[in-house]
Every structure is written in structure tokens, then in C-alpha cells.
Amino acid sequence: MAKPTGKNPNVFVALLRGVNVGGKNTLSISALKTNLSKAGFQDVATYINSGNVLFASSQTDARKLETEIEWLLSTQHQRECKVVVRSLAEMKKLVESLPASWKGDEEWAHNVMFLRHSIDSKDVLKELAPKPSIEKVLYRPGTVLWSVRRSEIRQTTMHKLSSRKVFQEMTVRNPNTTRKLYELMKEMAKQGHPPS
DSSP, X not given: OOOOOSSSOEEEEEEETTOOBSSTTSBOHHHHHHHHHHTTOEEEEEETTTTEEEEEESOOOHHHHHHHHHHHHHHHHOOOOOEEEEEHHHHHHXXXXXXXXXXXXXXXXXXXXXXXXXXXXXXXXXXXXXXXXXXXXXXXXXXXXXXEEGGGGGGSSGGGGGGSGGGGGEEEEOHHHHHHHHHHHHHHHHHSSOOO
């Protein structure tokens, strides 16, 4: 695959909400990569079957990239899918801010909830209304970090989040996926081509 051709192209990840790439009745990974490349996205690569698309672009406006990818999904794949785009710099800041306690503790479940710009505010914590006695929730620009003991997941507000309107404006990844995406983005930026 060709190296980025734009001047100082930027590395991004697009997080597709509720879409798997590959498998039964899901979005075709090869068709998605082909259509994104035809649309001018460079070095398109995907990571695992949960809607994570890495790419380079001379565009710097993540909102414009989100709109373009959503349009492509709608017109080329007949999928009305919301997308969250993050730059390498944004992912670096996020990953470096993840709590140290999020590594190696099997008793706790952790999630990174990526917010669309429409709800990106500390006020989202009020709307989520977590139970402070069992849920640990932190706001970071563009994300909410959520933790709970695995034994108490079913008692949390977050457990019922999928039925609420605000859930349509976010997409969730676990910390390992979040860290891995950042590492792959760094590799892309360093080498000028997608990770193997």
C-alpha cells in the first residue's frame, strides 16, 4: 500500500458505532477499506472486528472526517452508523490519562466511552447519573472513563445505558483496545504505512 501522499498527513482512528467489520451479516472489511481508499483516505487499516479503522489524511478537522465517513457508510454500505474520529494527539492524551489502577486488576471492569462532539461536556456525567457507591466515573475531553467491580455490574446505571438516548452518541472500547489503537497509530505515524 502506498505511503501517505499529503503534506504531513495526520493519523486518525475512526470508531464506528455498533458495526462489526467481518463475520456474518456485518460490514465487509475489504469493501470498507476499498471505499475509504477511493474516497481519498490513505493507508486504511482495521483492528479487530469491532469497527476500528485507522487511516492517514491531510484533513485536520475530525468533525469533517466523521461526516465524510458517515456519508460513505450510508451511501456505499447502506449503514446509518455514527462515527467518532480521534487524532493521534487526542489518543495520546487519553491513553496517558488512563488510571494506573486499570492494569492487572481482574476484579474490576473498565470501559472507555468515546463521546461524539454533540455530548462532549462534563455535563454528560449528570445525564449518565452513575451510582457513586459502586461506579467510578471520570470525564476526560472526548471521553468518559467508567469502572465497576465485576460482581456489581448488573446493579450499575451503566448496565442499562443502552436503552437511553445518550448512548446513541457514544461508542465504547475497553482499555486494552484503546491502548492498542494508540500503539498502531504511533506505528503508522512513524513508518508512514499501516501496521502489519
